Amino acid sequence: MKSRRRIRPGVIIAAAMLGTLGWCVTVHADEALEYRVKAAFLFNFAKFVEWPAQKFTQADAPLIVGVMGSALINDFLEEAVQGKVLNEHPVVIKRVGNASEGRKCHLLFVCRSENGRSGPILAQVKGDNVLTVGESDNFVARGGMINFVTINNNVRFEIDATAAQKAGLKISSKLMTLALPSSR
């Protein structure tokens, strides 16, 4: 009569070692991927938008990307912009908690968790040439300029060109062609 086959603890330990061993160092989890992609998009938006001259105090003043909300995208942005310079402006990432900090930014990203508080902030940064980017259903309806939308597992974005124009920003046609049609 064969002996009972319980899974011996040794098997589990060996398998666990197997599982972790050799799994390549260069891996990442899926939720992180979404934010890494959005961080790369944010950097690209900065490339294809023109701010009015008065937004930069001097020729090599930093281009400030403000982040309201998730610390995760903050880290990916830091990593993405490390040492990068756009048109002589070094790119800098800042955590933003209120409107006065938001006004100083060139690009302000509002995470979906912050969407509840974004209304007043969007209103207050209106006159300050800030490119506002969000990732919630009604972001554009509240006055936001660019909104991330996930369609068929691809990260896409919609642009409210009028809002951007009113804020004194010029969006390159290249960015406009890749945006989703604004009436969805």
Next chain:
Amino acid sequence: MSSIRFQSIVALCFVLIARGVSAEDAGAALKLQPDLTELSLEQLTQIQVPSVTGASKFEQKETDAPSSVSVITEGDIQKFGYRTLADALRSEAGFDVSYDRDYGYIGVRGFNRPGDYGGRVLILVDGEQLNEPIYDSAFNMTDFILDLDLIERIEIIRGPGSSIYGDNAFFAVINVVTKSGGDFKNGELAGSYGTYNTWQERLTFGHRFESGLDILFSGSLYDTDGARRLHYKEFDAVNHGVAQGLDGDRFHSFFGKVSYGDLTLEGAYVSRKKDVPTAPFGTAFNDPGYNTVDTRAFVNLKYEHQFDGFGLMARTYYDYYRFDGDYPFAMIGADQLTHIIINRDYVPAQWAGAELQLTKTLFDRNRVLLGAEYRDTFQALQQNYDVSPRTTYLDSNHPTQRCAFYLQDEWTLSDSLSLNVGARYDHFSTFGDTFNPRAALIYHPWKATTVKGIYGTAFRAPNTNESYYTSPTQGPNPSLQPEKIRTFELVGEQQLGKYFQASLAAYSNRISKLISEEDDNGLIVFQNRDNVSARGVEMTLESHAQNGLSGRFSYTLQETKDLATGLRLSNSPAQLFKLNLSVPFYSDKVFGDLELQASADRRTLLGKEAEGFYLVNFTLFTQRLLPNLELSASVYNLFNAHYGYPGAQEHLQDVITQDGRMFRLKATYSF
């Protein structure tokens, strides 16, 4: 399993991992995460980011869903050579699919009683419920309505789902999402050949036009001889216990989907015939007369639109199910000779319904979902008769109706805490009302960690077969009540460094009013009578590499107990272990994919043990090596393990042995 076999598996894994690790080497250190800012905007829009739609009917990222969720992608299906939905589910933590040579039965978290028809798992295809009203079956093998190649992803949502989905969402909801025409250039032709003369062919046409019109049409055929000689020692008196050439299986299926703008029209059909070699229910052994035919079809029309301020989804559906069963009974006639009398089941059912859903964000912090559903099962006919001489034992039709309202609120309390609360009220014309709430608190204490605390209840309504089937040996019970489950679950998900994702789920289920057969003076009647507790822990570890190396490993400890007897349930292994490893051998073109599944012993109905077993599957998969061609070669049960699942009451066999080593070759050509 012998230590030699185990050591060779370990060696195989090391070789694969070493190969995978060196695949990207250019002499220098392994590539770190590539700089995504180097990519163009167009390239960024192409990157695939997985998400989950089933958990609470919103588009939601896996870590935010109010359940323990995992996703099987189409890449997994092709790379690991999954032949059926059952194959795919067997790779999932806490899942176990047993097979009795007729149907596959999905067990979740230790619960898979032999003889149950599987109505405690809800299977959806693009939101359309597949469980039928007669037996509640959750078809997962060759009787499943879709060819696996049409699947974009499978979302497995563990835990009670009745607060949104109602009936059958007892242990888990499996949401199968199909591909779209836009996923194809113009179409695909696929063919495969495997052990036992198994052939499968598929032709698909799919295209997305400039105007946005998206169409997809596909048809598949399948045929296998099955195992030619099956030995069952319990039947040694007849033909030495050998069932010869009685394991055949065949199906044909169609799928179509047309979408334009906010409208989608979708339909599917499958008809599958299985020869059954095990001679259950006292039928004649080694007689070719026993077969079951399951036909399932649906058509649905869906409208979805995001208005200014609220979202709307409206859909209407029509479903069809038909079961035909032929059972050969040996009777001694007046002439003292044995005659075979065929007893036949003819069971057609049709139902139609509509569902409406509204979503709206209130007070900036609440995403609210409100839904209503109405369903009319206007045909649920059960007929049973002897073919010749014609004697009718049962001929009854029991139409039923149901309606339901459900409400769910996803409340963002702070940037790290959200509460997902919901409840559903169902009214059934058969038994009345049931109310099922669910609450989940989702907390991100720091960026890479998620903790979820979940409480919920779910139900399974008594089906037409349990309530109304009548025969000389079985009596009806129209006053059956729904089964109930109450679940507490705690889930922790953690990103380990930037490379691994681990999760730990601990659950406690209390199941009551289980519908079981009871012997009432020689007459079998279904009663609400059993109470079961099920508790366990599921540990999983997952990672994905840039070069395509990926892996998933899970270990579950599960304990089930019948509260009346204090005994562990039958067919409930105490431990399950699974490992999936996908290794790129050459760029993103050639992959070696290994699967290892192990199960502890299971109790059978006779109180004996079906011994624990290890299964190893391996697939070599290639894509883009030759233009437009995908090729794969798979070996299943590589080490030819001898194993079986416990039989049910209707089987004389205590354990039903499963297949040994099998192989499959598959080619897919896209045009």
